[in-house]
Amino acid sequence: MSRINPKFGKELKKYGATEFNSCYNCGTCTAVCSLSTGDDSFPRSMVRLSETGNEEDISASLKPWLCYYCGECSSNCPQTANPGELMMSLRRWLTAKYDWTGLSGLMYKSLPATIVAMVLIFAGVIGYAASEGFDAEKVMHIGHYFEMFAIAGVFGVILLPNLFRMWYFVIFKPSRKKTAGKAESETEYSSRLTNLLGGIPLRVYLTSLSDFFLHMFTQKRALGCDDNQKRWFEHFILVIGYLTLLFTTVFLDWFSSENMFVIILGYLVSAIVFIVTFDFVTGRIKKNKEVSKHSRPSDWFFVIWLFLMGVTAFLVRLFIDFNIIESNFWLYLFHLTILAQWALIIVPFGKWTHFLYRSFAMYFDKLQKSAAK
Amino acid sequence: MKKKLGIYICACGGNISDYVDIEKVKDAVKDEDCVILAKTTMFACGDSNQKDMDADIKANDLSGIVVASCSPKLHLTTFRAVSERAGLNKYNYVHANIREQASWAHSDNKTGATEKAILLVRAAIAKARLAESLEPIVIKSRRSVAVIGAGVAGLKAAISLSRMQDEVFLIERENRIGGNLANLDTISPENISGKELLIRLEEDLKKEKNITLLTNSEVVGNSGNIGDFTLTLKISGSEGSTTKDIKVGSVLVATGFNSYIPADGEFGFNQIANVITLPQFRDILRNADSKKFVFNGKVINSVAYIYCVGSRQVKGENKYCSRYCCTAAVQASLDLKKKYPDIQNYHFTKGVRTYGKQELIYKESNSAGDIYIQFLDKKPPIVTELDGAISIKAGDLLSEKKEIEALADLVVLVTGMVPDKDTSIGSLFKLPKGRDKFFNEIHMKLRPVETVIDGITIAGTCQGPKNVMESVNSALSAAAKSHSFVSKGELELEPIVAYADKSSCNWCNACSDACPFNAISKIEAEGKEVASINKSTCKGCGMCLPVCPTDSIELISFTNKEMESMIDVLAQ
Ligand SMILES: Cc1cc2nc3c(=O)[nH]c(=O)nc-3n(C[C@H](O)[C@H](O)[C@H](O)COP(=O)(O)OP(=O)(O)OC[C@H]3O[C@@H](n4cnc5c(N)ncnc54)[C@H](O)[C@@H]3O)c2cc1C
Ligand code: SF4
Ligand code: SF4
Ligand code: SF4
Ligand code: SF4
Ligand code: SF4
Numbered sequence: 030m031s032r033i034n035p036k037f038g039k040e041l042k043k044y045g046a047t048e049f050n051s052c053y054n055c056g057t058c059t060a061v062c063s064l065s066t067g068d069d070s071f072p073r074s075m076v077r078l079s080e081t082g083n084e085e086d087i088s089a090s091l092k093p094w095l096c097y098y099c100g101e102c103s104s105n106c107p108q109t110a111n112p113g114e115l116m117m118s119l120r121r122w123l124t125a126k127y128d129w130t131g132l133s134g135l136m137y138k139s140l141p142a143t144i145v146a147m148v149l150i151f152a153g154v155i156g157y158a159a160s161e162g163f164d165a166e167k168v169m170h171i172g173h174y175f176e177m178f179a180i181a182g183v184f185g186v187i188l189l190p191n192l193f194r195m196w197y198f199v200i201f202k203p204s205r206k207k208t209a210g211k212a213e214s215e216t217e218y219s220s221r222l223t224n225l226l227g228g229i230p231l232r233v234y235l236t237s238l239s240d241f242f243l244h245m246f247t248q249k250r251a252l253g254c255d256d257n258q259k260r261w262f263e264h265f266i267l268v269i270g271y272l273t274l275l276f277t278t279v280f281l282d283w284f285s286s287e288n289m290f291v292i293i294l295g296y297l298v299s300a301i302v303f304i305v306t307f308d309f310v311t312g313r314i315k316k317n318k319e320v321s322k323h324s325r326p327s328d329w330f331f332v333i334w335l336f337l338m339g340v341t342a343f344l345v346r347l348f349i350d351f352n353i354i355e356s357n358f359w360l361y362l363f364h365l366t367i368l369a370q371w372a373l374i375i376v377p378f379g380k381w382t383h384f385l386y387r388s389f390a391m392y393f394d395k396l397q398k399s400a401a402k
Numbered sequence: 403m404k405k406k407l408g409i410y411i412c413a414c415g416g417n418i419s420d421y422v423d424i425e426k427v428k429d430a431v432k433d434e435d436c437v438i439l440a441k442t443t444m445f446a447c448g449d450s451n452q453k454d455m456d457a458d459i460k461a462n463d464l465s466g467i468v469v470a471s472c473s474p475k476l477h478l479t480t481f482r483a484v485s486e487r488a489g490l491n492k493y494n495y496v497h498a499n500i501r502e503q504a505s506w507a508h509s510d511n512k513t514g515a516t517e518k519a520i521l522l523v524r525a526a527i528a529k530a531r532l533a534e535s536l537e538p539i540v541i542k543s544r545r546s547v548a549v550i551g552a553g554v555a556g557l558k559a560a561i562s563l564s565r566m567q568d569e570v571f572l573i574e575r576e577n578r579i580g581g582n583l584a585n586l587d588t589i590s591p592e593n594i595s596g597k598e599l600l601i602r603l604e605e606d607l608k609k610e611k612n613i614t615l616l617t618n619s620e621v622v623g624n625s626g627n628i629g630d631f632t633l634t635l636k637i638s639g640s641e642g643s644t645t646k647d648i649k650v651g652s653v654l655v656a657t658g659f660n661s662y663i664p665a666d667g668e669f670g671f672n673q674i675a676n677v678i679t680l681p682q683f684r685d686i687l688r689n690a691d692s693k694k695f696v697f698n699g700k701v702i703n704s705v706a707y708i709y710c711v712g713s714r715q716v717k718g719e720n721k722y723c724s725r726y727c728c729t730a731a732v733q734a735s736l737d738l739k740k741k742y743p744d745i746q747n748y749h750f751t752k753g754v755r756t757y758g759k760q761e762l763i764y765k766e767s768n769s770a771g772d773i774y775i776q777f778l779d780k781k782p783p784i785v786t787e788l789d790g791a792i793s794i795k796a797g798d799l800l801s802e803k804k805e806i807e808a809l810a811d812l813v814v815l816v817t818g819m820v821p822d823k824d825t826s827i828g829s830l831f832k833l834p835k836g837r838d839k840f841f842n843e844i845h846m847k848l849r850p851v852e853t854v855i856d857g858i859t860i861a862g863t864c865q866g867p868k869n870v871m872e873s874v875n876s877a878l879s880a881a882a883k884s885h886s887f888v889s890k891g892e893l894e895l896e897p898i899v900a901y902a903d904k905s906s907c908n909w910c911n912a913c914s915d916a917c918p919f920n921a922i923s924k925i926e927a928e929g930k931e932v933a934s935i936n937k938s939t940c941k942g943c944g945m946c947l948p949v950c951p952t953d954s955i956e957l958i959s960f961t962n963k964e965m966e967s968m969i970d971v972l973a974q
Contacts, residue, residue, distance in 0.1 A: 053765075
């Protein structure tokens with residue numbers, strides 16, 4: 030049994046879902062959603078959980094991550110309850126819920142907080158550069174190391190614990206609820222380890238890994254949405270482009286590289302990143318599709334910073350090739366600021382995390398379904 | 403003088419002729435005594451056949467016709483009208499049903515169907531030979547109507563009748579008019595309060611010269627019949643009560659409804675503090691402080707409404723939906739929120755029925771953040787006290803039937819409508835009641851405001867749950883109907899009625915007991931007690947005939963002689 034908690038709805042409004050209250054449970058949204066299935070039926074069920082404020086079931090649910098925001102449900106809702114945006118808001122809320130630092134929630138809900146954080150990082154970058162006397166070579170050298178450490182640090186301190194929390198809410202806690210009151214020997218789980226792993230045998234964890242990587246790199250599921258081929262393709266090459274750019278700059282040290290292949294690869298992938306994100310940004314400005322109609326600050330920061338990262342990286346390398354970077358050192362500082370803000374704010378606490386959570390959601394979903402069999 | 407009969411046998415486009423050999427039927431009856439002409443036709447009811455019949459009657463100077471076709475339920479009036487157009491008294495037309503009774507009933511046996519059809523037509527011919535011309539019974543009708551009950555239905559009906567220049571007696575039991583309307587706040591749809599509406603009606607009422615308003619009055623006696631009822635009224639005043647007789651041509655009953663009162667313990671009613679009914683909630687809200695909503699010394703921050711209390715009962719008797727209460731509850735919750743915006747409302751419904759325009763307030767309430775829970779028929783909500791608040795638990799159909807709980811400071815039972823607890827009017831006028839115990843109309847769709855008692859119409863919620871608009875609709879239509887009974891000053895009634903032979907009757911009460919319409923009374927005649935049948939009230943149903951031990955009752959147009967002649971034919 031769960032007690033209705035009307036405060037949850039009010040909280041969720043701060044994450045962007047403002048209209049879901051007018052839902053009258055007709056189920057049209059679920060009927061038109063091409064990703065909803067008999068076992069995983071949504072978004073109406075999630076609208077309902079939100080309306081009744083069932084935080085526990087929402088925290089344990091993977092459904093928000095199974096939605097790829099095609100917007101069909103919102104276009105067809107007779108009450109204009111905007112279930113698609115509700116699913117988006119639940120993803121934001123879940124991101125905040127998984128985040129042990131609480132900073133995700135703070136930034137999702139408060140634009141000023143995000144701006145303050147951005148300004149602080151900007152000041153930090155400029156301050157550091159000033160302390161080095163704006164020595165281009167030195168700053169660029171450190172900048173490169175910064176990128177490496179930032180990635181490792183953010184991953185180890187923030188993202189990994191958060192993924193663990195996600196696992197805890199989705200897999201472990203519900204399994205404990207099921208076995209509550211039973212002695213270990215009475216549970217249906219075959220071994221102590223399985224019990225510790227939330228009722229799912231280790232074997233299943235391993236055999237399901239292929240699914241995890243498949244979804245992480247292809248977002249294959251998004252193709253299930255109607256008329257979504259273009260958007261899926263753009264998103265696909267953006268992910269590949271972004272990951273390759275990351276690899277090229279961090280591990281192949283693109284900015285200092287002499288290798289022709291690396292240089293051209295860097296140009297190519299940074300161009301992909303800014304061209305695709307340019308299209309995304311204009312889409313959000315034009316609001317011509319359901320998915321781009323309701324942009325929150327977190328959405329804007331994500332696409333704009335990605336765009337700026339692509340552009341500035343491209344220009345920095347171009348300036349290096351034309352040998353004018355030292356006289357235009359501001360460009361590198363701009364790039365570094367964007368990079369630092371991206372790595373320290375947007376990646377750990379912003380929309381970037383959806384890349385991880387979506388992939389893990391598919392993985393956990395697979396785990397649950399395999400274990401149920 | 404010997405009758406001259408014309409016989410028409412219908413093929414019903416094959417419905418009859420596919421199984422009944424209608425030519426054979428025609429040949430079998432064409433030489434019967436009195437038959438001048440016999441014809442078959444593709445569609446007896448068709449325009450061209452109607453014209454042929456008209457011409458035949460005139461050309462042959464027919465004094466009777468027999469139509470053998472479908473059930474008389476379908477076309478009795480059609481062929482009566484044809485007869486009258488051709489100058490033939492309509493009671494000289496006799497009907498034989500050879501479709502439902504022969505072709506459809508015996509589609510597996512064509513020979514048998516044909517033989518039966520022949521017999522049915524012959525029997526009809528036998529009756530037609532004896533049939534007599536009849537004239538409608540004409541009775542005088544007083545140009546006045548009694549309207550019982552001055553709720554919104556009674557008021558609108560009275561005003562409407564008065565505007566049609568009928569004399570109206572508006573009889574109200576209470577000392578004030580308006581009925582339940584007087585206590586209503588916002589009536590949905592439209593943002594108007596019951597009180598405002600009542601003020602308007604009172605102003606209208608004052609302008610009407612033809613209305614005599616009698617408050618503190620009850621009807622205690624009734625005699626007479628359509629066109630001429632005598633009602634005895636008991637009027638209470640400060641110096642005791644007086645009685646008074648009024649005479650009217652028609653009676654319009656608008657005695658309204660009562661709100662259902664939950665049983666002790668029904669959803670915690672009368673057992674848990676702060677469990678109240680919707681009408682009580684309305685009263686409390688009206689008088690509540692404007693800053694904080696306090697009830698029973700408790701600040702109310704959340705309210706749960708349980709719908710369908712006393713209606714749509716799975717176990718109880720009230721199976722019907724009370725129609726008004728979903729809307730009224732949503733409206734009350736909106737009014738509450740308007741006054742105290744921070745209050746949280748929970749609605750436990752069986753499925754919301756804010757039909758028509760009222761849907762808009764449902765949407766408004768939904769968007770304002772009210773939470774709707776749809777409980778299952780078989781598992782009504784469970785109301786218990788919990789830490790100084792009230793817990794309401796129910797399986798929620800919208801949450802995959804999972805059990806869900808709300809905590810509230812006040813629980814409002816959304817009570818439905820039940821008939822007025824005073825049943826005297828129903829017994830006095832012998833008004834039939836439906837299974838729901840509200841008064842019954844003749845036909846729900848086709849004759850919605852008439853009762854089987856001639857001259858008595860029903861309006862408003864005494865007939866069944868209605869909202870204000872529906873009550874007014876039915877009131878205006880009942881007024882029009884009652885007006886039609888009295889407006890001409892006289893009424894034509896069906897002449898097919900029963901009469902008792904005074905010489906053979908030795909009053910035994912059997913017929914009077916059998917009569918469903920109270921048409922038979924005991925009188926003194928020829929030095930003894932005998933039965934007398936009121937021809938204005940008798941409906942010609944025939945119930946009294948078979949029970950009479952001395953065979954003293956005849957039914958016009960279905961006399962013993964006529965029936966026996968038919969039986970003789972059929973029994974051959
Ligand atoms: C809490 C509540 C909220 C409501 N909200 C709405 C709303 O928002 N919108 C809406 O459309 N409707 C609403 N309704 C319904 C509305 O009240 C009714 O539709 C309407 O009042 C019915 O009118 P009526 O004339 O048929 O009956 P009544 O109002 O019951 O009038 C009957 C009258 O007949 C009198 N009477 C009864 N018996 C006798 C007798 N034997 N002799 C003489 N007089 C007699 C009674 O004293 C009474 O005055 C609500 C009802 C309730 C209880
Ligand atoms: S389509 Fe709209 S109203 Fe219908 S269930 Fe979905 S969200 Fe609710
Ligand atoms: S946005 Fe698309 S995928 Fe998501 S719930 Fe709605 S219809 Fe389904
Ligand atoms: S109107 Fe609503 S509350 Fe009233 S009986 Fe019908 S369904 Fe129940
Ligand atoms: S025919 Fe019917 S209505 Fe007439 S007196 Fe006999 S039982 Fe009553
Ligand atoms: S049943 Fe016959 S005998 Fe008896 S009262 Fe009636 S008419 Fe007279």
